[in-house]
Amino acid sequence: MFSHIHPDNYQAQLDLKKSAITDLFAQFSMPEAEVFSSQPLNYRLRAEFRVWHDDEDLYYIMFNKDTREKYKVENFPVASQLINDAMKALLANIRNNEILRRKLFQVDFLSTLSGELLISLLYHKQLDDEWLEQAQQLKATLSVIAPVDIIGRARKLKMVLDKEYVTEILNVKGKQLKYQQVENSFTQPNGGVNEKMLTWASDATENSKGDLVELYCGNGNFSIALAPNFEKVLATEISKSSVTSAQVNIAANNISNLDIIRMSSEEFSQAMNGEREFRRLKDFDLTKYSYDTVLVDPPRAGMDDASCELVSRFERIIYISCNPNTLHDNLEILCKTHKVDNFALFDQFPYTEHIECGVILSRK
Numbered sequence: 001m002f003s004h005i006h007p008d009n010y011q012a013q014l015d016l017k018k019s020a021i022t023d024l025f026a027q028f029s030m031p032e033a034e035v036f037s038s039q040p041l042n043y044r045l046r047a048e049f050r051v052w053h054d055d056e057d058l059y060y061i062m063f064n065k066d067t068r069e070k071y072k073v074e075n076f077p078v079a080s081q082l083i084n085d086a087m088k089a090l091l092a093n094i095r096n097n098e099i100l101r102r103k104l105f106q107v108d109f110l111s112t113l114s115g116e117l118l119i120s121l122l123y124h125k126q127l128d129d130e131w132l133e134q135a136q137q138l139k140a141t142l143s144v145i146a147p148v149d150i151i152g153r154a155r156k157l158k159m160v161l162d163k164e165y166v167t168e169i170l171n172v173k174g175k176q177l178k179y180q181q182v183e184n185s186f187t188q189p190n191g192g193v194n195e196k197m198l199t200w201a202s203d204a205t206e207n208s209k210g211d212l213v214e215l216y217c218g219n220g221n222f223s224i225a226l227a228p229n230f231e232k233v234l235a236t237e238i239s240k241s242s243v244t245s246a247q248v249n250i251a252a253n254n255i256s257n258l259d260i261i262r263m264s265s266e267e268f269s270q271a272m273n274g275e276r277e278f279r280r281l282k283d284f285d286l287t288k289y290s291y292d293t294v295l296v297d298p299p300r301a302g303m304d305d306a307s308c309e310l311v312s313r314f315e316r317i318i319y320i321s322c323n324p325n326t327l328h329d330n331l332e333i334l335c336k337t338h339k340v341d342n343f344a345l346f347d348q349f350p351y352t353e354h355i356e357c358g359v360i361l362s363r364k
Ligand SMILES: C[S@@+](CC[C@H](N)C(=O)[O-])C[C@H]1O[C@@H](n2cnc3c(N)ncnc32)[C@H](O)[C@@H]1O
Pocket: 186, 187, 188, 215, 216, 217, 218, 219, 220, 221, 222, 236, 237, 238, 239, 242, 263, 264, 265, 266, 297, 298, 299, 300, 322
């Protein structure tokens, strides 16, 4: 199933994606894309597998995207070495353990470049003290591989053994930035490419004048790396757990000029337009910001029209996108007022049709 995933095929698949993207964006007369490659193998820091029970045995399965047929997965070459090591060790340790294996239907792995691992075990049964005891023993056994945490999930139940997050350390221009990443929250899947994206955005905004506003900031991934380049940063994000992590990350990296508010981009547009008042904004005077630069990193659906309109009021727009098609749609609006100065491709998802784009626009 994974025969195409091989370092020998890496450059050709990236060249194909570059050429498709160049065609897609031809109408915007953009500069040639600067391409940032990935490690050809073991680049994914997250992986999720269904579990198949076969009499006494159990193994990981995935599904063919086209035929929906299941196939057995013994190792997963795109996932980090840590995940591959843990996949084997986990099965070896639960195969003969009735309490841990019964009704287990999914395993999620979240690893980091810093060498930590979080394993979520998902069950179609309720979990009790007996399960907890066995899971603690499992954690102790797996800890020879790496610092491991385990979470058990069942309907309306989450059992966290010690903590439900990992701490990632990313190197950006000689600085080591610390990020709490919580289970089930958004984090960039390819750590090495994420470092390249942060470095690219940081280089592009060095010695900026004025402030940065960020929409869709997640756990503060970009906000924390870019804060030293601006006077002040105001970032917004909809997910409660990501905002909580972002607050932890601000403190862990000693950032003093960054505020994060839990707010959807739609609500932030309403607040900026004075259409609605928000208690969450009572400590913020939105008139005190100098709105020079905005950074957006929306989900696959791209930005709604109101957010596009808001963003187009800024002198400079940095747009990070995981979906070239919605980026294309949003650029049709943004390019009425702005022109593209920089264009970058980040190969976050090798051997798939997906690619991450970075675009920097300035007012015409
Ligand atoms: C592609 S992720 C980017 C996160 C972050 N910039 C990063 O690099 O990790 C998109 C983020 O947008 C958030 N989000 C989704 N819909 C949103 C909305 N309507 N308003 C604000 N944030 C939203 C998601 O929770 C997620 O954290």
